[in-house]
Amino acid sequence: xxxxxxxxxxxxxxxxxxxxxxxxxxxGGQAPAIHNWMFIQKAFWEHMNATGGEKDDRDGDLxxxxxxxxxxxxxxxxxxxxxxxxxxxxxxxxxxxVLTHEKRQxxxxxxxxxxxxxxxxxxxxxxxxxxxAGNKDIRxxxxxxxxxxxxxxxxxxxxxLHIAPVLLSSGIRFFDGVDKTKFSFNIINTIQSPAVTHITxxxxxHK
Amino acid sequence: xxxxxxxxxxxxxxxxxxxxxxxxxxxGGQAPAIHNWMFIQKAFWEHMNATGGEKDDRDGDLxxxxxxxxxxxxxxxxxxxxxxxxxxxxxxxxxxxVLTHEKRQxxxxxxxxxxxxxxxxxxxxxxxxxxxAGNKDIRxxxxxxxxxxxxxxxxxxxxxLHIAPVLLSSGIRFFDGVDKTKFSFNIINTIQSPAVTHITxxxxxHK
Numbered sequence: 001x002x003x004x005x006x007x008x009x010x011x012x013x014x015x016x017x018x019x020x021x022x023x024x025x026x027x028g029g030q031a032p033a034i035h036n037w038m039f040i041q042k043a044f045w046e047h048m049n050a051t052g053g054e055k056d057d058r059d060g061d062l063x064x065x066x067x068x069x070x071x072x073x074x075x076x077x078x079x080x081x082x083x084x085x086x087x088x089x090x091x092x093x094x095x096x097x098v099l100t101h102e103k104r105q106x107x108x109x110x111x112x113x114x115x116x117x118x119x120x121x122x123x124x125x126x127x128x129x130x131x132x133a134g135n136k137d138i139r140x141x142x143x144x145x146x147x148x149x150x151x152x153x154x155x156x157x158x159x160x161l162h163i164a165p166v167l168l169s170s171g172i173r174f175f176d177g178v179d180k181t182k183f184s185f186n187i188i189n190t191i192q193s194p195a196v197t198h199i200t201x202x203x204x205x206h207k
Numbered sequence: 208x209x210x211x212x213x214x215x216x217x218x219x220x221x222x223x224x225x226x227x228x229x230x231x232x233x234x235g236g237q238a239p240a241i242h243n244w245m246f247i248q249k250a251f252w253e254h255m256n257a258t259g260g261e262k263d264d265r266d267g268d269l270x271x272x273x274x275x276x277x278x279x280x281x282x283x284x285x286x287x288x289x290x291x292x293x294x295x296x297x298x299x300x301x302x303x304x305v306l307t308h309e310k311r312q313x314x315x316x317x318x319x320x321x322x323x324x325x326x327x328x329x330x331x332x333x334x335x336x337x338x339x340a341g342n343k344d345i346r347x348x349x350x351x352x353x354x355x356x357x358x359x360x361x362x363x364x365x366x367x368l369h370i371a372p373v374l375l376s377s378g379i380r381f382f383d384g385v386d387k388t389k390f391s392f393n394i395i396n397t398i399q400s401p402a403v404t405h406i407t408x409x410x411x412x413h414k
Binding site: 012013014161163165166167168169173175176178180184185186187189190192193194195196197199201 | 219220221368370372373374375376380382383385387391392393394396397399400401402403404406408
């Protein structure tokens, strides 16, 4: 059955992104350190339609797996605006529903990547993603606000954290604003890597 | 060679303890949820000179191991004051150096547990702990302020986090006040459990 999930990198002190984000620096501050475990993997650069990365190990398989399982994405407007200038064409390989007030025609890219601009709210964007995803999973891509909205509203079945051994000390703390009364989490998988700790949690939503 | 370490439980959102701590509620708020993985282990209750816990598995071995490796403890006064009313006699089974302005004779308990009250600062407490520990390790026990002081001052060789799948949303965030410029961390071991994720980090101190 199709699952709804998110998959994010966090610093050891809980930050998903640093300060001073902009299209020129979409993760802000020292946040790229959170994602170093990806940047050293060939799989990451393959998805960027580029070459790079000195490693191709289980961390790389995880990067491939998360793209392969995803049949549709939901994304916040800010993430789209800040990320898009640095994304290669056809990065997502599935429909991406962008929550925005901007009215805009779908942006069709190669490899089944199409950005749809949804003006009538999170429930509508989710319904469209679900219809597109088929048996594959729906990824709530980000940013933090977008994920927290879906998490607090009971849409998330599971999530994966990639906890990097770095401290940021400032920026956006992912779990601030998550309503702890609404669910409980259970660990369903932990994968050890020298560069990062991957932990997947199942969400039990308290209706 | 003797190592200096700390070993703490954290919530998924980074809290080491909740609000409203007191000797009647030494961890405050919902913080006991952080430590549920211990409370279900027989090993925990054995160390409390009590019976309890329905499990005795690898999580229990970790509880035994951390007591077995420790030759001396350093502890803040607040942790001593808040914890001591609920600790059984002879809990630590090694000398415990309590940082305090209070002048007080050593409190000798059974099983090699003696609390020494150190009035001349963290360096002195550490030197005394090191002299007592022999080839065993020195544990900076807590609370958060005490651990952060030793971490920021370059004393820590490694640390273990037990990251519980719970959110606290308020309380004491462990990594707030840790000076990220002073060291880097490397993951040296990750142990998966259904109840908690145990991750051990080596500290490289930038002198």
